[in-house]
Amino acid sequence: xxxxxxxxxxxxxxKCFNSDCVDFKSRKGWRLRSxxxxxxxxxxxxxxxxxxxxETFHLSATxxxxxxxxxxxxxxxxxxxxxxFTLLDAGGIECMTCARKxxxxxxxxxxxxxxxxxxxxxxxxxxxxxxxxxQLAGSGPVPWRQAPSLFNSSIPHSELxxxxxxxxxRLNPSERSSAPSLEKGRVEDFPDRLVNGSLKxxxxxxxxxxxxxxxxxxxxxxxxxxxxxxxxxEDPSTPQLGMAISFAxxxxxxxQIGGLGTPLRQTAPPLLAKQFHGNLHNGVDSSPxxxxxxxxxxxxxxxxxxxxxxxxxxxxxxxxxxISGNSNSVITPLFEKMLSASDAxxxxxxxxxxxxxxxxxxxxxxxxxxxxxxxDSKGKEWVFQFRFWPNNNSRxxxxxxxxxxxxxxxxxxxxxxxxxxxxxxxxxxxxFRKASTAPSSDLDNDTSKAGNGxxxxxxxxxxxxxxxxxxxxxxxxxxxxxEAKSSIKKRKSSTLGSKSKRLRIxxxxxxxxxxxxxxxxxxxxxxxxxxxxxxxIEGFEFEEYEDAPILGKATIFATDNxxxxxxxxxCEDCFKWRKLPANALLPSKWTCSxxxxxxxxxxxxxxxxxxxEQLEDLLPSCNLVAASKKMxxxxxxxxxxxxxxxxxxxxxxxxxxxxxxxxxxxxTTKHPRHRPGCSCIVCIQPPSGKGPKHKQTCTCxxxxxxxxxxxxxxxxxxxxxxEKEAETTRKKQQETLPEKLLxxxxxxxxxxxxxxxxxxxVVSEGSDDDPNRSKSSTSPFKGQIDxxxxxxxxxxxxxxxxxxxxxxxxxxxxxxxLSSDGDNISAGNQLLAGxxxxxxxxxxxxxxxxxxxxxxxxxxAFSMKVSASxxxxx
DNA sequence: TTACTGCATGGGA
DNA sequence: GTCCCATGCAGTA
Numbered sequence: 001x002x003x004x005x006x007x008x009x010x011x012x013x014x015k016c017f018n019s020d021c022v023d024f025k026s027r028k029g030w031r032l033r034s035x036x037x038x039x040x041x042x043x044x045x046x047x048x049x050x051x052x053x054x055e056t057f058h059l060s061a062t063x064x065x066x067x068x069x070x071x072x073x074x075x076x077x078x079x080x081x082x083x084x085f086t087l088l089d090a091g092g093i094e095c096m097t098c099a100r101k102x103x104x105x106x107x108x109x110x111x112x113x114x115x116x117x118x119x120x121x122x123x124x125x126x127x128x129x130x131x132x133x134x135q136l137a138g139s140g141p142v143p144w145r146q147a148p149s150l151f152n153s154s155i156p157h158s159e160l161x162x163x164x165x166x167x168x169x170r171l172n173p174s175e176r177s178s179a180p181s182l183e184k185g186r187v188e189d190f191p192d193r194l195v196n197g198s199l200k201x202x203x204x205x206x207x208x209x210x211x212x213x214x215x216x217x218x219x220x221x222x223x224x225x226x227x228x229x230x231x232x233x234e235d236p237s238t239p240q241l242g243m244a245i246s247f248a249x250x251x252x253x254x255x256q257i258g259g260l261g262t263p264l265r266q267t268a269p270p271l272l273a274k275q276f277h278g279n280l281h282n283g284v285d286s287s288p289x290x291x292x293x294x295x296x297x298x299x300x301x302x303x304x305x306x307x308x309x310x311x312x313x314x315x316x317x318x319x320x321x322x323i324s325g326n327s328n329s330v331i332t333p334l335f336e337k338m339l340s341a342s343d344a345x346x347x348x349x350x351x352x353x354x355x356x357x358x359x360x361x362x363x364x365x366x367x368x369x370x371x372x373x374x375x376d377s378k379g380k381e382w383v384f385q386f387r388f389w390p391n392n393n394s395r396x397x398x399x400x401x402x403x404x405x406x407x408x409x410x411x412x413x414x415x416x417x418x419x420x421x422x423x424x425x426x427x428x429x430x431x432f433r434k435a436s437t438a439p440s441s442d443l444d445n446d447t448s449k450a451g452n453g454x455x456x457x458x459x460x461x462x463x464x465x466x467x468x469x470x471x472x473x474x475x476x477x478x479x480x481x482x483e484a485k486s487s488i489k490k491r492k493s494s495t496l497g498s499k500s501k502r503l504r505i506x507x508x509x510x511x512x513x514x515x516x517x518x519x520x521x522x523x524x525x526x527x528x529x530x531x532x533x534x535x536x537i538e539g540f541e542f543e544e545y546e547d548a549p550i551l552g553k554a555t556i557f558a559t560d561n562x563x564x565x566x567x568x569x570x571c572e573d574c575f576k577w578r579k580l581p582a583n584a585l586l587p588s589k590w591t592c593s594x595x596x597x598x599x600x601x602x603x604x605x606x607x608x609x610x611x612x613e614q615l616e617d618l619l620p621s622c623n624l625v626a627a628s629k630k631m632x633x634x635x636x637x638x639x640x641x642x643x644x645x646x647x648x649x650x651x652x653x654x655x656x657x658x659x660x661x662x663x664x665x666x667x668t669t670k671h672p673r674h675r676p677g678c679s680c681i682v683c684i685q686p687p688s689g690k691g692p693k694h695k696q697t698c699t700c701x702x703x704x705x706x707x708x709x710x711x712x713x714x715x716x717x718x719x720x721x722x723e724k725e726a727e728t729t730r731k732k733q734q735e736t737l738p739e740k741l742l743x744x745x746x747x748x749x750x751x752x753x754x755x756x757x758x759x760x761x762v763v764s765e766g767s768d769d770d771p772n773r774s775k776s777s778t779s780p781f782k783g784q785i786d787x788x789x790x791x792x793x794x795x796x797x798x799x800x801x802x803x804x805x806x807x808x809x810x811x812x813x814x815x816x817x818l819s820s821d822g823d824n825i826s827a828g829n830q831l832l833a834g835x836x837x838x839x840x841x842x843x844x845x846x847x848x849x850x851x852x853x854x855x856x857x858x859x860x861a862f863s864m865k866v867s868a869s870x871x872x873x874x
Numbered sequence: 875t876t877a878c879t880g881c882a883t884g885g886g887a
Numbered sequence: 888g889t890c891c892c893a894t895g896c897a898g899t900a
Contacts, residue, residue: 340893340894341893341894342892342894342895343893345894346877347877347878349879351892353891353892354890354891354892389879389880390880390881391881391891392882392883392890392891393890394890396881396891396892400879
């Protein structure tokens with residue numbers, strides 16, 4: 001207090017900022033409210049760095065108190081020493097040394113975060129002199145750093161020191177000088193302060209209680225520090241950002257210290273040897289759901305996420321320990337990112353999420369950026385070039401020169417790099433998480449949730465909240481505590497974000513796993529006599545069973561003429577359907593010989609009790625038929641991609657039965673290949689196989705989306721195909737006129753109707769007697785309709801694969817199969833199932849099977865399919 | 875020819 | 888419609 005002369009004079013004077021000193025300034029000390037640093041002489045700077053500044057210059061000042069633990073005198077009345085102590089819940093203070101010790105000993109991860117964040121802050125505020133506060137809050141814009149820091153019990157003393165705070169400061173002084181220190185500090189540290197629970201809440205509390213001039217203009221949204229960075233960058237004269245955040249917090253929290261409404265607890269340990277700043281912000285989040293969030297970065301304050309969830313740091317205990325080593329360093333998880341192919345490639349450029357880069361990395365005003373020193377988890381230091389490219393009036397941040405590091409870590413696409421900061425060193429630490437290290441179950445979960453970015457993470461959090469929910473609840477976790485828990489916690493690898501679709505699709509393991517998961521879902525049954533509880537998730541009902549589901553044979557549940565519940569099961573060998581009691585639990589592979597309920601039909605030679613019509617009626621209400629069909633199909637074609645074609649058929653069938661669809665082409669979304677997490681009609685079926693069914697007349701969002709999607713797909717396909725056909729025809733006319741004359745095609749019509757002569761040609765090609773042909777690997781769709789058709793692949797489609805012809809062909813196929821024997825009935829019913837419930841048909845029907853079986857007699861029925869798989873037809 | 879650099883593109887959120 | 892970002896690609900060394 002007394003040591004600091006006016007801020008304005010410090011910037012111009014050559015004298016040490018310390019008014020009690022007459023030496024010339026040469027080094028930087030604490031950050032001033034202006035955002036600049038107090039420039040000190042060597043002696044004062046050393047004293048400051050060593051924590052002796054107050055002892056040296058403030059001995060006669062007020063505010064000296066004794067540590068309640070060790071009795072050491074601590075100055076509590078100036079900004080210089082603000083991080084040298086912490087306020088105790090029961091009153092009194094503790095020096096940071098004792099605070100660290102005690103927090104380690106007493107930390108209780110079960111404590112809600114507010115216990116940690118708020119109490120000491122409010123008390124600290126009370127402990128602050130009115131003068132100090134009024135100076136801060138009442139003197140206009142409060143620098144982002146100083147004001148919050150006043151109430152931050154968790155920030156080590158040395159953090160104020162720029163050299164320790166940020167490696168970048170010394171890495172590139174020119175960069176620093178090019179931008180106001182305030183800007184740099186703001187950008188770099190602002191998120192810390194912003195989300196650091198103690199900071200924010202404390203400030204908020206102070207502001208409110210202290211009438212510190214809350215600005216009505218400062219809406220909550222203004223508080224999103226990270227996003228503000230670019231703006232501020234261009235307007236360094238707005239240093240009140242830090243306060244804006246605080247004010248925003250104040251507004252939102254309605255002044256309650258415990259944002260969660262948790263009563264203050266007077267036992268809050270103020271500091272831990274290891275802190276998870278990434279979670280600290282949760283402690284001040286007034287939203288009720290804050291505590292279940294996991295690993296959110298500080299920058300993502302108060303639920304208005306600025307960082308996408310896929311960038312939220314999700315460190316495991318092991319990772320944190322690995323990063324911190326044996327030191328007592330405080331780890332501040334910043335963000336993480338899954339390496340893309342580009343990132344991991346030889347090009348050596350790691351694309352940084354923009355908001356992460358702007359939040360946690362130094363501000364750069366020039367594309368060249370600056371070198372950034374990063375330490376890996378082994379302690380090895382790397383220097384990357386942190387820069388950006390102008391991109392659409394925005395920026396694209398990259399770390400260049402990461403190849404050696406990535407190679408050193410043996411990282412590849414799909415692995416995750418993590419960025420954190422070590423306090424008080426201020427070092428950026430780059431860790432990694434190998435994708436392959438994730439347990440398969442985790443992967444399963446992850447993949448199953450990875451449909452889209454945000455929800456994905458949220459889902460994952462719910463799946464296994466234990467590690468991080470505890471972190472969140474405590475806000476701080478002692479290293480020892482973490483070690484104790486490490487044996488039972490294995491953090492899930494970060495989910496494959498929505499931006500990693502390519503990566504995910506290319507990852508064969510993941511796909512394989514996904515399919516396994518899907519298959520398992522289809523075979524899951526509720527435990528007998530268990531009534532599910534139905535939960536609504538995003539408008540869809542899901543059944544939950546307390547007991548583990550049963551993995552069994554796919555059957556069709558129905559009610560017989562007597563009103564008794566029965567189930568139909570298909571024999572593995574003969575594919576005939578047998579009626580069994582509803583409560584019969586069947587092995588995954590069931591044959592007639594296992595039919596102990598109906599001995600007359602315990603042989604495959606026995607006639608099927610179910611007629612084709614009956615089966616047709618049954619199938620729409622069944623979601624497991626496809627599984628059995630798939631088993632059958634698996635005997636002939638083991639290609640997993642069959643599922644995708646099934647989905648297509650499902651949608652196709654749905655559409656075919658809904659002729660009253662709107663004709664307008666509506667916006668649609670490419671089908672995401674039924675990645676886990678997909679909410680499409682195929683994927684939302686409850687594992688039990690029961691639950692809501694999507695009738696063909698269903699108008700739910702999912703069904704409509706499916707229909708729209710298909711319609712749009714078909715329209716696009718038709719359009720493109722027409723264009724292609726027209727072009728092809730033109731070329732043929734011009735180049736191969738004689739050949740053209742030999743063709744049956746009477747006209748180069750662009751009409752792609754089912755009567756297209758081209759289609760006939762295709763049919764003749766596709767009706768090859770060779771059954772293997774239908775599943776030829778040369779076929780892009782493997783004899784299936786691919787709902788996920790990509791525009792660039794559409795040209796591979798047959799000219800006859802337009803919507804109308806497809807409908808007709810499907811209907812033909814349906815009729816054909818219905819009139820066929822058991823096998824084809826099965827297949828046909830699979831198809832029919834889709835009319836009423838697309839997800840059913842998707843569950844394992846083998847188009848390859850249908851194809852080859854049905855083509856023998858009715859090749860036309862599948863001409864579309866063939867054409868779709870015959871590039872030569874184009 | 876290869877590697878690097880910087881920007882453009884386009885899919886997806 | 889905007890923004891992000893993974894990746895493509897042309898220009899350059």
